[in-house]
Amino acid sequence: MGEDFESRLAQAQQTVARLIETIGQVVVGQSAVVEQTLWAMIAGGHVLLEGAPGLGKTLLVKTIARCLDLEFSRIQFTPDLMPSDVTGTNILVGDEAGRRTFSLHKGPVFTQVLLADEINRATPKTQSALLEAMQEAACTIAGKRHELPRPFFVLATENPIEMEGTYPLPEAQLDRFLLKVLVTCPSEDELTQIIVRTTGHEGAMPDRVVSRDEVVALQVLCREVAIAEPIVRYVARLVGASDPSAPGSPELVRRALRYGAGVRGAQSLVLAAKAVAVLSGRAHVSFADIARVSKPVLRHRMIRSFEGEADGIATDQVVEVLLAHVPLRPAAGDAVMP
Amino acid sequence: MKVLPGTRAFAELFSRRARGVRTRTSLDALFGGLASGALAALACALLGWRTGLSALRYGGPACLALGALVALARHHRRRWSDTDVALFLDEKLDSAEVIVTALGLGDRTDAPANLVVKSAMTALARELPKGSGPRVFRVWHALLPVACAATVWVARLELPLAPPLPAALPGAEVIALETLEGLDQARALWKLAPLDAAQGERLRSISQRAERLKVQLAKGMPRREAQAELSRLRDDVTAERQRLGAGHERRGLEAALAKLANAPPLGSATRALGDRDLTEFDEEMETLANRLEADDRERAKKTLAEAAEAARRDGAKGVASALDEQKTRLSERGEGAEALRELGKALGESLSPEGKRALEKLGQTGSPEHRSELGQELGKAIEGLSDAERKRLAERLKESASDLAKKGKSGANGKDLQALREDLLSPDGQRRLVETLKELSKPPSPSENGAREHALGDAVSELSEGESRLQQPSLVPLPMLDGSQKPGDLAAQKNAGRDRAKGSSGGDPMPGGGSAEHGAGTAPVAAQSVRARASAKLNPGAPNAGSVLGRTPGRVGETALSGGEGGLRTAAPGELSGADRSEIPREYREQVGRYFPAR
Incomplete structure (x- = not known):
C-alpha cells in the first residue's frame, strides 16, 4: 500500500515535470510563476497573477490550459462586462411548435480552466460574479444552482492597482484565490530568448500532455499528504500573528496592517504546502514547505493600514517579519532546542 | 528475527533514538547543575572564609549534591516530549519533519501513513552528523573542576584576622573572674538571723543574686554589668544594715x-x-x-x-x-x-x-x-x-x-x-x-543583732573592695591565644585556665592556712582575637546603680545624720548634721518644727 502511494507520488512528479517541460517550450523563464501556478492546480485552488501588461501572463495561462486536457474558456474583463456575461443567462427561445421557453445560455464560467484576463478592469459587481464559482464550483442562475464541471480552475490576471482604469478586487474575492503570483520582468537572457522566439516563425502550439484524470489524481494525492500537528500549530500561530490586534504580534504587523489573514489563509497555507510536498515527492509537509508558500498564499489576504500604505510597506515584507518572528515551537514550551 | 509492523518498528526505533537524546540532555543538565553547585560551594567557602564560619567553608559537597539534584529535578520537569525529540531529530537529520509527522500518525495504516513511517524509519536509521547531537559538555561546564579546586583551596586557607575592633565603650569589655571580694560574704547572708521575716526574704534574695553574679562572672560578663550588679548588691546590703531604727x-x-x-x-x-x-x-x-x-x-x-x-x-x-x-x-x-x-x-x-x-x-x-x-x-x-x-x-x-x-x-x-x-x-x-x-x-560572742550588723558590715566593705577591683583598668580577664597555641586547642586552654584558677584557691583562707599562689587567671579564649561583638548598650538611659542623682525628699523630722541609706538616701560627709551646723537659729528651727509636727 505504501509502495502504491509512493508510485503515485512518483507518477505525479513525472506528470508535473512533463507539464513544466511542455510549458517551458512556450513560456520563457517565469519558472517560479509556473511552479506556483501548478501548486494551485494541484491543491485545487485558483491563482491570481499580477503583473504589468506584456509580461506573458495571458500566454502562460493559455499555455497551461492548452497543456491540460480540460475545457478552457477565456473572459476578457472590461468595465462594461456584466455578471451575466460571466455566468450566462436564460434566454427565451421558440421551439418548432411555436412555444417559447426559457433556455439556459451558459456563460464562459461553465468550463474547467477559466482565464479571467485583466480581472481588475471589470467592476466589482462583475468581479463578484465569480465568487460562488470559485468557492463552491457552482453557479446560481435565475435561482437555479448549476454545478460546474470538475476540476474547476480559475486563472486570473490583473494589472497593478495603480494603473488607470482598474478596480480593486473585493477582499472576499481576493480571499478565494489560493495564491497571488507576482509576475516579474524577465531577465536579459530570458528577454533575449523571448524576442528571438516570438519574432520569427510562429511556433507550434503545445500538445495536451496531462489528462483530466491525471489532474484529478494530483488533487486527490495532494489531500492525502500528511501533516504533523506541530506544523499545523505553527501555521495557526503564523496566521494568528498576522492579526494586528493579537497580543504578541510583531510591531510591523500592528503598524502596517489593518486586517490579517483569516481562516482561509491558514487552510490555503496547508493546502499549498501539501502541493509543494507532492511536487517534492514527499507524503508529508515540512516547516520549509510552509515558509515556501507563505508569501504567495498570504500576500493578498492581509489588508494594509493607511500607515502601511503610506510607508510603502509591502505585504511580502510583513510575511518575512512573521516568518522571523513566529517560532517553530511555541515560546511557552518547556523544551529548549540546543 | 520477527519483523515488526511498521508503526511498532518505528516506535521502537524512535524510542531508542529518543533515549539517547534524552540521556545526553540529562547529562548536560547534570553537569550544569554540578557546575552551578560548584560555584555555590565556592561562594559559600569564600563567605565562610570571610566571616570565619567554618561550617560554610566545608559545605561544598552539599552544594554540589544540591546543585545536581535541583538541575535534574528541573530537567525532569522540563524534559523534552516525544514531539520535541522528533523535531530535534528532524532538524539534525534534515528529514523535513518526517519523524514528527510519523509520530503524530498514531494508528493510521493507510498508504500515505505507511510511506511517512517508512521515510521516518529511513531517516531515523541515519546517524546524526558528528557533533550535532545534544551537547553534553558546554564551555561553562569547565567551571566545575575549576570551582571545585578553588573551593578546596579556599577551605584550606587559614582564616584571616578579624578587622580591628572599634574602641570598646567604657565598661563594655567582657571580664571573667573566678573570685571577687564581697560575693562570698553576700552569698552567706541568708544564714544570718534576720530582724524579721521580711528581712529574711531580702537577705535570701541578696544571697541568690550574689550567687548568680558569681556564676556569670566566672563565665564572663561585661564589666559594666558586673559593676552595676555589684553596686546594687552593696546598696541593698547597706540598706539592710541600716534597717534598725530606720x-x-x-x-x-x-x-x-x-x-x-x-x-x-x-x-x-x-x-x-x-x-x-x-x-x-x-x-x-x-x-x-x-x-x-x-x-x-x-x-x-x-x-x-x-x-x-x-x-x-x-x-x-x-x-x-x-x-x-x-x-x-x-x-x-x-x-x-x-x-x-x-x-x-x-x-x-x-x-x-x-x-x-x-x-x-x-x-x-x-x-x-x-x-x-x-x-x-x-x-x-x-x-x-x-x-x-x-x-x-x-x-x-x-x-x-x-x-x-x-x-x-x-x-x-x-x-x-x-x-x-x-x-x-x-x-x-x-x-x-x-x-x-x-x-x-x-572574748564575748556578739549579740544576734551585732552579729548580723557585723556580717552586713563585712559584706558592704568587701563589696566595696570588689567594686574597686572591677574598676581597675588593668583588669582584662579574657586573654587571647599566644603564638604557641593554635585555634581549636580548647582542651589545653581549659586545663591551663583551671590550673591557674586553682592557684588562687589552693591556700587555706583561714589564718595560718599556708601560702597561696596569686597567679589566677581566666582560661584563654579559643581564638586569636575576639571575633564576636556584643551590644554594649546596658540599660540605656538609666544611671549606674549606686550613683546618686540629685536629692530625694525626706520624711518629716528626718535629718541626714549618718551616711548610708535612709529616707534621704546616701548623705555626703559634708551633709551630715548639716542642719545643726547651719546659721539658722535654733529657736527658729524649733518654731518651724512646731508648724510641721511629725506624723
Whole structure:
C-alpha cells in the first residue's frame, strides 16, 4: 500500500515535470510563476497573477490550459462586462411548435480552466460574479444552482492597482484565490530568448500532455499528504500573528496592517504546502514547505493600514517579519532546542 | 528475527533514538547543575572564609549534591516530549519533519501513513552528523573542576584576622573572674538571723543574686554589668544594715535614745545606738558590763528596759529587741566580770603583778582584753596555790559573800562566790574553777543583732573592695591565644585556665592556712582575637546603680545624720548634721518644727 502511494507520488512528479517541460517550450523563464501556478492546480485552488501588461501572463495561462486536457474558456474583463456575461443567462427561445421557453445560455464560467484576463478592469459587481464559482464550483442562475464541471480552475490576471482604469478586487474575492503570483520582468537572457522566439516563425502550439484524470489524481494525492500537528500549530500561530490586534504580534504587523489573514489563509497555507510536498515527492509537509508558500498564499489576504500604505510597506515584507518572528515551537514550551 | 509492523518498528526505533537524546540532555543538565553547585560551594567557602564560619567553608559537597539534584529535578520537569525529540531529530537529520509527522500518525495504516513511517524509519536509521547531537559538555561546564579546586583551596586557607575592633565603650569589655571580694560574704547572708521575716526574704534574695553574679562572672560578663550588679548588691546590703531604727522605727529609736540619755554611764553606748552601729553598741555594752559595779549595772539594766519599752511603744520592735538582748547580756557578762574581780581581790598578793594590773585596768576601762588577761592570770594563780592558801582563799571568798549578803547584794554574785569557794576545796572543783575562769576570760560572742550588723558590715566593705577591683583598668580577664597555641586547642586552654584558677584557691583562707599562689587567671579564649561583638548598650538611659542623682525628699523630722541609706538616701560627709551646723537659729528651727509636727 505504501509502495502504491509512493508510485503515485512518483507518477505525479513525472506528470508535473512533463507539464513544466511542455510549458517551458512556450513560456520563457517565469519558472517560479509556473511552479506556483501548478501548486494551485494541484491543491485545487485558483491563482491570481499580477503583473504589468506584456509580461506573458495571458500566454502562460493559455499555455497551461492548452497543456491540460480540460475545457478552457477565456473572459476578457472590461468595465462594461456584466455578471451575466460571466455566468450566462436564460434566454427565451421558440421551439418548432411555436412555444417559447426559457433556455439556459451558459456563460464562459461553465468550463474547467477559466482565464479571467485583466480581472481588475471589470467592476466589482462583475468581479463578484465569480465568487460562488470559485468557492463552491457552482453557479446560481435565475435561482437555479448549476454545478460546474470538475476540476474547476480559475486563472486570473490583473494589472497593478495603480494603473488607470482598474478596480480593486473585493477582499472576499481576493480571499478565494489560493495564491497571488507576482509576475516579474524577465531577465536579459530570458528577454533575449523571448524576442528571438516570438519574432520569427510562429511556433507550434503545445500538445495536451496531462489528462483530466491525471489532474484529478494530483488533487486527490495532494489531500492525502500528511501533516504533523506541530506544523499545523505553527501555521495557526503564523496566521494568528498576522492579526494586528493579537497580543504578541510583531510591531510591523500592528503598524502596517489593518486586517490579517483569516481562516482561509491558514487552510490555503496547508493546502499549498501539501502541493509543494507532492511536487517534492514527499507524503508529508515540512516547516520549509510552509515558509515556501507563505508569501504567495498570504500576500493578498492581509489588508494594509493607511500607515502601511503610506510607508510603502509591502505585504511580502510583513510575511518575512512573521516568518522571523513566529517560532517553530511555541515560546511557552518547556523544551529548549540546543 | 520477527519483523515488526511498521508503526511498532518505528516506535521502537524512535524510542531508542529518543533515549539517547534524552540521556545526553540529562547529562548536560547534570553537569550544569554540578557546575552551578560548584560555584555555590565556592561562594559559600569564600563567605565562610570571610566571616570565619567554618561550617560554610566545608559545605561544598552539599552544594554540589544540591546543585545536581535541583538541575535534574528541573530537567525532569522540563524534559523534552516525544514531539520535541522528533523535531530535534528532524532538524539534525534534515528529514523535513518526517519523524514528527510519523509520530503524530498514531494508528493510521493507510498508504500515505505507511510511506511517512517508512521515510521516518529511513531517516531515523541515519546517524546524526558528528557533533550535532545534544551537547553534553558546554564551555561553562569547565567551571566545575575549576570551582571545585578553588573551593578546596579556599577551605584550606587559614582564616584571616578579624578587622580591628572599634574602641570598646567604657565598661563594655567582657571580664571573667573566678573570685571577687564581697560575693562570698553576700552569698552567706541568708544564714544570718534576720530582724524579721521580711528581712529574711531580702537577705535570701541578696544571697541568690550574689550567687548568680558569681556564676556569670566566672563565665564572663561585661564589666559594666558586673559593676552595676555589684553596686546594687552593696546598696541593698547597706540598706539592710541600716534597717534598725530606720523609717517607721525612727521614732521608737529616738524615744529609746532619749531614755538612754538619762543614764550617763550609757553615753557611749547611746551614741553607738544613735548611729545604728550595733557592733559598736555591742562593744560599749561589753565594756560597761566589765566595768560597772552591781548597783550601776542594775541601774543600767533598768534604763535599758525602759528604753526598750519606749522603743516598743513607738513601734520600733527591732530596737526594743536589741535593747532587751543587751540587757540580758549586761546581766550575764556583768556578773561574770564581778566574779573575776572578787576572785582577784581575794587572791590578794597571790595574784601576779600582771594580774593586779589587769584587775585595776578592768575596773577602770572594762576592756575585754583586760578581762581576758585577768582570767588567765587568775587561773595561773589558783593553780599555783598551796592547800593552805586555797583554804584561806576560800575563807576570804566566804567573807566576801557574807559582806555582799550584809550589803543586800547577795544575788547572783554572792552565789557565784559561794560556788567558787566550794570549788576551791576539792581538786576536781579546782579544775572546774580553772575551766570556768578560762570561759569567763574569753572574748564575748556578739549579740544576734551585732552579729548580723557585723556580717552586713563585712559584706558592704568587701563589696566595696570588689567594686574597686572591677574598676581597675588593668583588669582584662579574657586573654587571647599566644603564638604557641593554635585555634581549636580548647582542651589545653581549659586545663591551663583551671590550673591557674586553682592557684588562687589552693591556700587555706583561714589564718595560718599556708601560702597561696596569686597567679589566677581566666582560661584563654579559643581564638586569636575576639571575633564576636556584643551590644554594649546596658540599660540605656538609666544611671549606674549606686550613683546618686540629685536629692530625694525626706520624711518629716528626718535629718541626714549618718551616711548610708535612709529616707534621704546616701548623705555626703559634708551633709551630715548639716542642719545643726547651719546659721539658722535654733529657736527658729524649733518654731518651724512646731508648724510641721511629725506624723
